[in-house]
Amino acid sequence: MFLKFSCIPRTLDFKFEAGTSRGVLTSRKIWWIKAQDPENPDRFGWGEAAPLVKLSLDDLPDFEIQIQEYLEKFQSIDFPNEEKQLLSMIQSLVPSHLPSFRFGLEMAVLDLMQGGRKRFFPNxxxxxxxxxxxxxxxxxxxxxxxxxxxxxxxxxxxxxxxxxxxxxxxxxxxxxxxxxxxxxxxxxxxxxxxxxxxxxxxxxxxxxxxxxxxxxxxxxxxxxxxxxxxxxxxxxxxxxxxxxxxxxxxxxxxxxxxxxxxxxxxxxxxxxxxxxxxxxxxxxxxxxxxxxxxxxxxxxxxxxxxxxxxxxxxxxxxxxxxxxxxxxxxxxxxxxxxxxxxxxxxxxxxxxxxxx
The missing domain is CATH 3.20.20.120 (Enolase-like C-terminal domain)
Structure with missing residues (x-):
């Protein structure tokens, strides 16, 4: 299946100063990833790429630029409809230094594949x-x-x-x-x-x-x-x-x-x-x-x-x-x-x- 992708940035604001040994967090940036079937535009899946500041491999200044470029490329990919094959393909498409993006893409496509109900597999x-x-x-x-x-x-x-x-x-x-x-x-x-x-x-x-x-x-x-x-x-x-x-x-x-x-x-x-x-x-x-x-x-x-x-x-x-x-x-x-x-x-x- 060929898909259309987009992403939406969001800044989440903590209710309090969240202290860790690496510092205090008051907000954090995340990106929601939307996967859409062009032949069925009313159905879509959602994922989330949420690199953690000072910890994630993909806590990068150009993170949004990188994922936008990848999502554009992926619109020419024919994604399989079977879960195991799909996850294996995504693993090969997204490099290991972008772990949160890989997870977000997995979520979005699996959600779409399962009907866009925010359900990913039997559980x-x-x-x-x-x-x-x-x-x-x-x-x-x-x-x-x-x-x-x-x-x-x-x-x-x-x-x-x-x-x-x-x-x-x-x-x-x-x-x-x-x-x-x-x-x-x-x-x-x-x-x-x-x-x-x-x-x-x-x-x-x-x-x-x-x-x-x-x-x-x-x-x-x-x-x-x-x-x-x-x-x-x-x-x-x-x-x-x-x-x-x-x-x-x-x-x-x-x-x-x-x-x-x-x-x-x-x-x-x-x-x-x-x-x-x-x-x-x-x-x-x-x-x-x-x-x-x-x-x-x-x-x-x-x-x-x-x-x-x-x-x-x-x-x-x-x-x-x-x-x-x-x-x-x-x-x-x-x-x-x-x-x-x-x-x-x-x-x-x-x-x-x-x-x-």
Whole structure:
């Protein structure tokens, strides 16, 4: 099938200053991709390319120019109607240094191929309205701001909380975690932490030990990505499970990374690793090695979050996924995605707001 493509840029505005160890976010730029069948112009599919600032390979000053040029070229491509062939073709058409664009193109064409209903493939999240357990995300900031977030997430029914650490004094962060544990035991509340590479290799093991004393479920990316030998040693000696996150970005040889580092878990962000097909490949290789995984968003709009939720649902997850980011923005698209009692679900009674 020959398709017509276009893209719409959008700046999403955060409801608060979203702090990470790499800085504070107040807004982020995304591009919605529209795929249209010229023979049936009333039917179209939507995708989202959302490179994350200072992290995505395609966080590039000329990103929009590049994707516009590719989309124009792709209008002369005869895309197959079968999912596996389609994803394989898109993987070959879009270079690996444009992972979020590849994911956005996959979304748009799959959505169109499935009838333009924002459904990409069979999954119980969309088809059966089966909710997915998610973690509540606690953003970095002043101690009192973080405490307020913690209390709010617990009151909202979350049984798993992920706290970003590494921006304020580590002892203050420990105090916050101790506060949570003084109120809620390990059997009541699962605690995850995400360091975003904030620890140095020299100090990491000591800090991991202090976190382990608080029954932490896992820590994401304790040291900066690219230090495979140091990370492998941490994963071998760690007193609590380590999950690789940024470490996966731009990796061509997945078996080499997994075999050398031997992490306990990996965190999969389809926007950062290159979409549906690449994420599925990571999962297959992780499961072959008995490495755990879960999926998270990378601060996409509800278009991208919907796609990631459906992909996660296709694996029937039982542990909380990181899919609670849709409520971060003032100007996100209205959508059927609803978060309540620590779960995300698809409520088809709520209509989609069309991108514009």
């Amino acid at each position: 119980s999240f969309y088809d059966n309205k089966k909710p997915i357990p998610i973690n509540g995300l606690i953003w970095m900031g002043e101690k009192e701001f973080m405490r307020q977030q913690i209390d709010a997430k617990i009151s909202q029914g979350f049984s798993c909380i992920k706290m970003k650490i590494g921006a304020i004094d580590f002892e203050q962060e420990l105090d916050l975690l101790k506060y949570i544990r003084s109120e809620y035991g390990n059997e009541d509340l699962v605690l995850r932490v995400d360091a975003n590479g904030a620890f140095s290799p020299a100090e990491a093991m000591e800090k991991l030990g202090k976190l382990a004393d608080l029954d932490i479920h896992s820590i994401e990316q304790p040291i900066r990505a690219g230090q495979w030998e140091e990370m492998a040693l941490l994963c071998e000696k760690t007193p609590l499970p380590i999950a690789l996150d940024e470490e996966l970005i731009g990796v061509e040889n997945k078996p080499s990374l997994l075999d050398q580092i031997q992490p306990q878990h990996i965190i999969l962000k389809p926007t950062l690793v290159g979409g549906f097909l690449e994420t599925k490949d990571w999962i297959a290789k992780a499961e072959q090695r008995q490495i755990g995984w879960w999926m998270t968003s990378a601060l996409e709009s509800n278009i991208g979050l919907n796609a990631i939720s459906q992909l996660a649902s296709s694996y029937d997850p039982t542990i909380p996924q990181g899919l609670g980011t849709g409520q971060l923005y003032y100007n996100n698209l209205e959508s059927p995605l609803v978060i309540s009692n620590g779960e995300i679900r698809y409520d088809s009674a709520i209509p989609w707001e069309e991108p514009s």
